[in-house]
Amino acid sequence: MSLATIPVSSLLALTGSAYLAAVGLLFFTRAPLGSTLFLVVAAVATAAYAAMVARVWSRPRAARRLLLAAFGLAVLFRLPLAFGPVGPDSDMVRYLWDGRVQRLGYNPYSVIPADPALAHTHTEESAAMPSRRHKTPYPPAAQLFFRLVVGISDSTRAMKVALVCCDLLTVIVIWRWLLVTGRNEWLALAYGWHPLVILEVAHSGHIDAIGALWIAAAAYWLARRRTALASIAYVFAIATKLLPIVLAPVFIGRIRLRDGLLGAALLAFLYLPFVSGSALPFGAVPNVVANIRFNGPLFAATAWAVSPQAAAALAVALGLGAALWARLRLSEHDPAAWAWPMALALAAAPVVYPWYLLPLTPFLFSRSTLPLAAWTFSILPVYLVWRFAREGGRWIVPIPVLIFEYGLFLAACVVLVLRHRRRR
Numbered sequence: 431m432s433l434a435t436i437p438v439s440s441l442l443a444l445t446g447s448a449y450l451a452a453v454g455l456l457f458f459t460r461a462p463l464g465s466t467l468f469l470v471v472a473a474v475a476t477a478a479y480a481a482m483v484a485r486v487w488s489r490p491r492a493a494r495r496l497l498l499a500a501f502g503l504a505v506l507f508r509l510p511l512a513f514g515p516v517g518p519d520s521d522m523v524r525y526l527w528d529g530r531v532q533r534l535g536y537n538p539y540s541v542i543p544a545d546p547a548l549a550h551t552h553t554e555e556s557a558a559m560p561s562r563r564h565k566t567p568y569p570p571a572a573q574l575f576f577r578l579v580v581g582i583s584d585s586t587r588a589m590k591v592a593l594v595c596c597d598l599l600t601v602i603v604i605w606r607w608l609l610v611t612g613r614n615e616w617l618a619l620a621y622g623w624h625p626l627v628i629l630e631v632a633h634s635g636h637i638d639a640i641g642a643l644w645i646a647a648a649a650y651w652l653a654r655r656r657t658a659l660a661s662i663a664y665v666f667a668i669a670t671k672l673l674p675i676v677l678a679p680v681f682i683g684r685i686r687l688r689d690g691l692l693g694a695a696l697l698a699f700l701y702l703p704f705v706s707g708s709a710l711p712f713g714a715v716p717n718v719v720a721n722i723r724f725n726g727p728l729f730a731a732t733a734w735a736v737s738p739q740a741a742a743a744l745a746v747a748l749g750l751g752a753a754l755w756a757r758l759r760l761s762e763h764d765p766a767a768w769a770w771p772m773a774l775a776l777a778a779a780p781v782v783y784p785w786y787l788l789p790l791t792p793f794l795f796s797r798s799t800l801p802l803a804a805w806t807f808s809i810l811p812v813y814l815v816w817r818f819a820r821e822g823g824r825w826i827v828p829i830p831v832l833i834f835e836y837g838l839f840l841a842a843c844v845v846l847v848l849r850h851r852r853r854r
Contacts, residue, residue, distance in 0.1 A: 769790050
């Protein structure tokens with residue numbers, strides 16, 4: 431029996447039940463990142479996701495009752511994990527500290543958590559956070575989000591719930607974008623059910639979820655010719671995580687001059703409150719470029735041949751070049767025009783954690799982005815590094831894991847190119 435012969439209602443019940451069981455197991459066992467059980471849960475969720483998305487990929491019409499049920503399951507997949515416990519090594523602890531010091535009158539770019547003079551700013555959790563000796567790496571829009579959440583409730587649970595709410599908003603934005611561009615509504619499940627999204631947002635609570643929301647909103651509003659809103663959303667995306675900056679060429683000639691000026695003014699407005707003297711609020715970003723390496727073999731090779739700063743500039747140039755090509759050859763409705771420039775810049779970055787791929791996930795509903803979808807799954811074994819580190823191993827991705835991760839991605843790229851040539 432093939433997937434095409436299974437009724438959507440039956441497959442939805444089967445895959446939804448398996449997915450819920452996997453999420454429930456992760457919640458109750460509290461399996462640590464990279465453990466065997468964690469990877470089994472990820473594998474089950476991936477299988478359920480692949481079966482469901484493959485079944486509805488070319489479904490011409492969405493049965494409203496079943497579509498709403500699928501969206502309801504997307505919410506249920508997130509709920510247990512959203513209210514799960516958070517350890518002191520979670521990035522959300524740093525988010526809270528950054529928001530807390532802002533409310534106490536400090537500039538988060540000018541202070542370091544380990545400073546003894548800032549002992550009064552800590553809770554028991556933040557006093558032990560791994561990043562306490564480093565400046566914050568998070569841009570101004572992220573900082574304002576941290577401050578907003580802390581103003582409501584200074585707790586990791588509140589932070590995670592806020593991130594999950596943004597994640598669910600992204601599902602709605604993608605659904606509306608699909609409708610506006612005349613696509614199949616079911617393709618919203620390509621994001622709503624994606625295991626990487628659920629593991630990195632509902633389970634681990636990463637700020638990249640908000641970057642994904644803003645860049646999806648920019649694509650949606652540009653499709654609707656709401657160019658001022660698209661410009662605003664794009665600026666917020668950049669000021670949440672820097673990666674979308676490479677998408678600037680996508681907007682050339684598609685927004686009015688006044689929209690571009692509005693975006694520039696908003697960007698300055700977001701950054702100016704955090705400027706201290708002559709220092710721009712880049713936080714730990716220069717240190718990351720100069721010294722931090724993780725899962726970025728292309729950057730490591732380039733930095734060895736030239737310099738870390740030149741390698742970073744080449745990564746940005748690669749993304750900008752891809753975006754310029756997309757502007758000349760692709761419609762703004764094409765998800766590839768949004769996803770591939772960010773993906774190429776990220777592939778050449780010094781650090782590629784699994785959650786760094788979240789800004790790509792709103793755009794994985796076309797054949798042209800299937801290699802990127804493959805990457806969002808092949809990167810999950812990188813979590814073995816967390817397991818090895820707990821056992822005393824080095825914080826480095828093993829060669830076989832690198833080969834699997836990037837090999838699957840490159841193989842999918844080759845298949846895409848060969849199919850494109852065959853169609854031509």
